[in-house]
Amino acid sequence: MRIYKVGGAVRDRLLGIPVTDIDWVVVGATTEEMLAKGFRPVGADFPVFLHPKSGEEYALARTERKSGRGYGGFTFHASPEVTLEEDLIRRDLTINAMAEDDQQNLTDPYHGQRDLEARLLRHVSPAFAEDPLRVLRVARFAARYAALGFTVAPETLELMRQLSESGELEALTPERSWKEISRALMEDQPQVFIEVLRACGALKVLMPEVDALFGVPQPPAHHPEIDTGAHTLSVLEQAALHKQPLTVRWACLLHDLGKGLTPEEEWPRHIAHEFKGLKLIKAVNERFKAPRDCQELAMLVGEYHTHGHRALELKPSTLLELLQSFDIYRRPHRFEEFIAACEMDARGREGLEQRSYPQADYLRGAATAARSIAVQPLLEKGFKGPELGEAIKRERLKALKAYKEQV
Template sequence: MKIYLVGGAIRDNLLNIKVTDKDWVVVGSNINSMLKLGFNLVGKDFPVFLHPKTHEEYSLARTEYKSGHGYKGFKYCASSTISLKEDLLRRDLTINAIAQDKLGNFYDPYNGIKDIKNRLLKHVSSSFKDDPLRVLRVARFAAKLKYLNFRIHENTLELMKIMSDSGELSYLKPERIWKETYNALQSTNPQVFFQVLKKCNALSIIFPEINKLYGIPAPSKWHPEIDTGIHTMLTLKIISKLTKNVPTRFAALCHDIGKGLTPQKLWPRHPGHGNAGIPLIKGLCNKLKIPNNIKHLSIIAASIHDIIHDIYNQKPKDILNIYNIIDAWRKPERVKQIALISEADARGRLTLEYIKYKQGKYFINMYKYISKLNIKSIINNSNLKGDFISKKIQDERLKLIKYFLKLKN
């Protein structure tokens, strides 16, 4: 029995990226032997074990072949006769098909180290096309490694197009799609994930709501890039520089989604696109089983992001209504989230990336000022009850907004 470190840990170590997880492959063993050594069997689809002390994952060397549709449409063979080279052959990219023994020696039959040096995302074999999830995985790796100038090999991109056009992506489970998307949204350049999906014809299948934005014009006066799909990607790029928070990034992705429903006769204007996008956001989040906190933030951002642009001209009661809509009193973090999304929208436009967006800080500072209101004092020192207390609190908040506006003018 021989044990090798494989996959992402080797790749990341060679790229000087912090290694967070280690995966191991076991050659020349079987399930019974692993159990006798104290390993815990946890794999449902194929034999995966947890080390009794480190709890790291150990998999028996195996081969796979396509037997049906989707991610789970595979049969596997895991036996003591499967070689390390055979196991590595089933993996997605050459940079993930490198093994290392306990002495530190590399085993690299598919030139993964060379592709790491050349910054290339390249499939290991033609069996790459058997797993539709790999389209999303490659897009995610492209997003993750963009800052290191990685690119997708043209043959791999061509395979991804074939896979998209085959209909196989429709068999992917929502949970798998969201997991890859979530991981991509954590990367430095999440916009690359969606750009790659667009390039290989997968965006129209996985995110038709986003894909539909391409080709839809906006007024050149406000949007020099004109195309709403391009604007959406620029917005996602900017928000990712402003925050690492995934819910905020996803909400920024969806902020203009309603423009996909604007009748062509109204182009390039999009009146009411914020509220028009709400059913689309709900549908997308329900389809991919996206957590409710992300869905609710996305709905709010679509509804009011452009109002923040005009915050200096809003009436006090309308400003108070914005804070009420986002439930700022119970969820104060949303104030900053909405401010950042609005900033990303304003700066996510061709030639406007570096503009100063003062409205966001103004919106945040006003909230901080209003939050000084002592709610407990109002409740304890008032003879009011029920809805009258709520109205009193609202009245006092409105007074503070008016006073804040006077201080700033």
């Protein structure tokens, strides 16, 4: 039995960045031997075990063979005869196909260290094209390591293009796709994830609604970058720079989908794009079974982001309707995320990345004014049922009028 550290732990150590997760591969062992040493089995499809003390994952060396469509269409074979090199060749990228023993002696049969130095994301073998999930994984790694200068090798991008055109991406389950998308959006440069998917044709397959934004012009007075797709990438970049949560980043990606539906003869204006985009946002949400909080914020930001930008001009009645739509009384956090998404949208424009956004504090103040209305005095005056609701609404409207005059 020989044990090796593999994959990301080796890669990140060589890059000089913190190692978070450690995976191990065990060569020359059987399931029975692992159980005898106290390892606990966890793998349903192939032999993976948890270390009795550290809880880290140890997998028996294995080979795999394509046996069906999609990410799960593989047959695995694990036995003591499988070599380390045979286990490593089934991995996606050369930089993830290195191993080291307990003395940090490197096993690198597919030149991962060379590609690390060249800052290249390159596939290990032609078998890369058998797993459609790898298109998303490579795009995610490109987003993660973009700041270090990594790019996708041309021949790997070509394989990703072939996969995108093969129909295999449609075999991915919503759950697997969302797991990669959500992780990619939380990388330091999530816009690179979208750029790589677009470069290999995968964006058109997975999110045609986002792909359709590229080449669609906007008024240069408001959008110096002009192209709607370029603007979306910039908004996503700003969301990452400002350490926004996944909900905000997802909303930023989808907020302008309605502009992809504007007839060319109406360009560069996009009248009512907020409402037109809602059915597209809903479709993307459902396609990937995004979590409920992500779905809800994306819909609300899509519908109301221009209200956010025009906050200082809104009539008190319109402002109250906006606050009611977000249920600021029970869910104040969601309104904060809306404000954040609006600010990222305002900053995601060429040359305007450092602009101030006074609408943010104005909206927070309006929410505070509306929330300041106490219900108890109205109850004491005898209001109840629908009349109580109307009385609360009147008082909140009064408070917003006073707030607007004061500001």
